[in-house]
Amino acid sequence: MKPTGPVPFDEMIDADGGIRPAYAGYRHWYDEQDRRWMATRGKEAEGAFRRAGITFNVYGDTAGQERLIPFDMIPRIITAQEWSQLGLGIEQRVKALNAFLHDLYHDREIVKAGIVPARLIEGNAAYLPAMEGFTPPGGVYTHIVGIDLVRTGPDEFLVLEDNARTPSGVSYMLENRETMMAMFPELFAQVPVQPVSDYPRSLARSLAASPPAAFNGHRPTVAVLTPGIYNSAYYEHAFLADQMGAQLVEGSDLQVVDGRVCMRTTRGWCAIDVLYRRVDDDFLDPSVFNPTSVLGVPGIMEVYKNGGITIANAPGTGIADDKAIYSFMPEIVKFYTGEEPLLKNVTTWRCAEPDALAYVLDKLPELVVKEVHGSGGYGMLIGPTSSRGEIARFARKLRANPENYIAQPTLSLSTVPIFTKSGLSPRHLDLRPFVLVSPEGVTITPGGLTRVALKKGSLVVNSSQGGGTKDSWVLAE
Amino acid sequence: MTKSIMLGRSAWGIFWMARYLERAENTARLLDAGFRMALTRGDAHVRDEWKSVMIALGFDEPFAEKGGEFTGAAVSNYILRDTENPNSVLAMIDYARTNARSVRTAITREVWEATNETWMILREALARPARESNLGELLDLIRRQTTLVRGAMEGTMLRNDIFSFARIGTHIERADNTARIIDVKYNILLPGTDWVGSRLDISQWEMVLRAVGGERAFRWLNAGALDPKGIAEFMILDGRFPRSLAYSYSHVTSNMAWLAADYGQKLSAHGLLHAANARMAETTIADIFDQGLHEYITEFIETNQAIAEAIAADYRFIA
Numbered sequence: 001m002k003p004t005g006p007v008p009f010d011e012m013i014d015a016d017g018g019i020r021p022a023y024a025g026y027r028h029w030y031d032e033q034d035r036r037w038m039a040t041r042g043k044e045a046e047g048a049f050r051r052a053g054i055t056f057n058v059y060g061d062t063a064g065q066e067r068l069i070p071f072d073m074i075p076r077i078i079t080a081q082e083w084s085q086l087g088l089g090i091e092q093r094v095k096a097l098n099a100f101l102h103d104l105y106h107d108r109e110i111v112k113a114g115i116v117p118a119r120l121i122e123g124n125a126a127y128l129p130a131m132e133g134f135t136p137p138g139g140v141y142t143h144i145v146g147i148d149l150v151r152t153g154p155d156e157f158l159v160l161e162d163n164a165r166t167p168s169g170v171s172y173m174l175e176n177r178e179t180m181m182a183m184f185p186e187l188f189a190q191v192p193v194q195p196v197s198d199y200p201r202s203l204a205r206s207l208a209a210s211p212p213a214a215f216n217g218h219r220p221t222v223a224v225l226t227p228g229i230y231n232s233a234y235y236e237h238a239f240l241a242d243q244m245g246a247q248l249v250e251g252s253d254l255q256v257v258d259g260r261v262c263m264r265t266t267r268g269w270c271a272i273d274v275l276y277r278r279v280d281d282d283f284l285d286p287s288v289f290n291p292t293s294v295l296g297v298p299g300i301m302e303v304y305k306n307g308g309i310t311i312a313n314a315p316g317t318g319i320a321d322d323k324a325i326y327s328f329m330p331e332i333v334k335f336y337t338g339e340e341p342l343l344k345n346v347t348t349w350r351c352a353e354p355d356a357l358a359y360v361l362d363k364l365p366e367l368v369v370k371e372v373h374g375s376g377g378y379g380m381l382i383g384p385t386s387s388r389g390e391i392a393r394f395a396r397k398l399r400a401n402p403e404n405y406i407a408q409p410t411l412s413l414s415t416v417p418i419f420t421k422s423g424l425s426p427r428h429l430d431l432r433p434f435v436l437v438s439p440e441g442v443t444i445t446p447g448g449l450t451r452v453a454l455k456k457g458s459l460v461v462n463s464s465q466g467g468g469t470k471d472s473w474v475l476a477e
Numbered sequence: 478m479t480k481s482i483m484l485g486r487s488a489w490g491i492f493w494m495a496r497y498l499e500r501a502e503n504t505a506r507l508l509d510a511g512f513r514m515a516l517t518r519g520d521a522h523v524r525d526e527w528k529s530v531m532i533a534l535g536f537d538e539p540f541a542e543k544g545g546e547f548t549g550a551a552v553s554n555y556i557l558r559d560t561e562n563p564n565s566v567l568a569m570i571d572y573a574r575t576n577a578r579s580v581r582t583a584i585t586r587e588v589w590e591a592t593n594e595t596w597m598i599l600r601e602a603l604a605r606p607a608r609e610s611n612l613g614e615l616l617d618l619i620r621r622q623t624t625l626v627r628g629a630m631e632g633t634m635l636r637n638d639i640f641s642f643a644r645i646g647t648h649i650e651r652a653d654n655t656a657r658i659i660d661v662k663y664n665i666l667l668p669g670t671d672w673v674g675s676r677l678d679i680s681q682w683e684m685v686l687r688a689v690g691g692e693r694a695f696r697w698l699n700a701g702a703l704d705p706k707g708i709a710e711f712m713i714l715d716g717r718f719p720r721s722l723a724y725s726y727s728h729v730t731s732n733m734a735w736l737a738a739d740y741g742q743k744l745s746a747h748g749l750l751h752a753a754n755a756r757m758a759e760t761t762i763a764d765i766f767d768q769g770l771h772e773y774i775t776e777f778i779e780t781n782q783a784i785a786e787a788i789a790a791d792y793r794f795i796a
Contacts, residue, residue, distance in 0.1 A: 238581035266792040
């Protein structure tokens with residue numbers, strides 16, 4: 001028996017069974033294809049992914065286990081008009097995020113104004129006192145942001161979470177498109193899709209636009225810092241470095257020499273101007289943060305604060321990913337931009353507040369409850385699909401530590417069909433557009449990472465829990 | 478033109494990627510030679526043949542320790558795929574791929590995909606024990622796949638220091654592998670009383686040549702005749718033969734010269750290499766036999782190792 005509830009919004013097919021305008025061109029093409037031929041192409045695509053080594057490591061698996069994120073060949077399509085509306089909202093939100101981060105580490109006007117409570121900042125593990133009073137080069141905190149959006153209706157896009165720390169997945173946006181174009185070249189001749197391939201160039205330009213004070217050369221030297229080949233996103237780190245023509249460095253390659261962070265090259269030490277780090281704050285500098293870290297560079301924070309290097313994203317931006325902070329985003333956007341937020345948040349109950357906690361405990365079977373610092377879909381409760389026992393156990397954890405949780409209504413996420421042996425079948429999905437911020441402005445690549453739950457009816461799209469991806473199209477005007 | 482920036486760790490990675498691929502290929506050649514020998518020889522000698530193959534690879538002791546029998550099946554599986562053997566062909570391919578992954582930005586997409594595909598194909602092919610009936614096919618596959626990677630490197634990589642480090646790695650390894658094959662067989666290459674060679678000698682000589690893929694080339698150059706001194710000269714001093722020590726060193730030398738010019742300086746490895754080349758240039762095969770083939774080869778392997786270590790230090794392969 002299917003759980004009863006509102007019929008989810010399907011992005012391809014309307015209530016009367018007609019094809020929505022965004023998908024008209026695609027369906028015209030699709031209906032002319034032979035399904036068995038499509039299935040063969042799908043198998044070939046998987047082979048291509050394996051050959052290219054587009055794999056991720058699953059934590060907890062035995063070493064050497066590399067898995068593919070399943071790729072579904074039915075694209076997720078957004079019209080140019082929908083996209084330009086989204087773009088305005090994303091730009092507004094990202095600018096507010098940067099203003100918020102600057103304020104948090106300086107005068108805390110937003111706390112003084114009584115909008116965000118000080119307790120969410122003090123004692124938050126993602127808040128770094130080391131950043132107080134310091135302004136990063138170019139005033140940019142979040143060079144790269146991923147905004148997770150869900151859709152619930154024709155004009156209803158909601159922000160599910162902000163990824164201001166180190167958003168990942170952009171290599172899938174790029175590789176999924178490459179794969180689609182290789183599989184179905186004639187499709188792209190029929191349906192005009194805006195390209196995503198400019199992303200690496202935009203990223204390189206965006207990073208180079210915020211050089212540190214110490215930079216005095218012709219072109220800033222950019223490097224990507226990876227934890228190494230056993231990290232789950234290593235493929236992406238290598239891919240981006242390769243596409244940008246940047247060095248892919250590990251902590252063991254780096255050392256502070258004469259007030260600069262330098263990499264050990266075959267010709268000697270060479271200073272890095274901009275470091276796109278894919279290593280968490282905590283591991284960045286063992287002399288300031290986690291002393292056991294071998295992934296970072298001892299002394300990099302001091303160099304940073306003396307203007308010797310740009311770190312992207314800036315240390316301490318992770319506080320903006322906090323789900324309790326998230327619940328204040330509408331007020332944050334309004335506070336810094338003076339405008340009404342264009343993108344809506346999902347209604348969020350902060351369990352730290354007694355009234356909210358009482359409500360959440362009462363409605364637990366209907367709600368989704370998340371840890372405020374959690375990510376990856378771990379440690380959460382999805383009320384409607386949980387057993388009574390699971391709900392009771394979760395309620396005990398919630399009562400014991402209410403400030404660790406927020407709750408949201410179970411959203412009726414939109415669906416787009418996936419390709420199955422028995423034809424098209426709708427599945428729930430989300431969308432993560434990638435946003436670049438530099439002193440020159442905000443750049444949003446038309447598209448993003450669409451994550452799709454492959455299990456029928458499932459709302460969990462995380463790749464670590466059986467989700468897949470789709471190519472995400474924004475149609476040309 | 479701007480000089481390329483290369484991490485010491487990347488130079489290290491590409492150097493060893495090339496070495497592991499070369500070693501995998503040479504191991505397959507040596508195993509193939511042993512296999513042919515076993516097919517054409519009486520049982521009494523087969524065990525000794527397999528043992529000498531294992532000695533050349535440095536596997537004889539660990540293999541004996543785990544109670545391995547010197548039979549074709551046991552030896553082949555130990556060399557190709559035994560998980561207890563950290564230097565099996567499969568392990569070598571795995572190391573090569575791990576190195577390629579860690580230097581992903583220093584190699585082209587085609588080189589990476591050829592390496593990754595080689596790993597996928599060989600892992601699949603070596604998932605089950607090798608049998609006599611499919612051993613030839615497996616060894617062919619290993620040679621074909623490593624050739625594919627080399628072709629991708631040759632055809633797509635920029636001719637810069639990255640490429641030089643790969644080539645140096647290939648030829649340092651190749652010289653080492655050829656030298657070890659000579660060393661384990663040096664006694665059959667020493668001039669004996671029976672100058673024409675018994676049937677046994679001839680098949681031994683053929684095996685040595687086959688192990689370096691040189692039996693046809695040698696026959697062609699020598700109008701079909703086989704003689705041990707000529708074989709030793711061919712494998713050590715003949716610059717025309719791509720698996721000879723002289724040929725490998727001419728490539729190590731030209732790539733090291735390229736680095737010296739590009740970096741604007743000669744380093745300690747250049748000095749060692751220069752001395753080694755000078756010695757080789759003034760040595761004849763007669764000198765080598767006078768000195769003692771075994772002594773000559775032992776010294777060569779040690780010098781080769783010292784040059785590899787000097788390169789690693791000079792170019793900051795590790796911190």
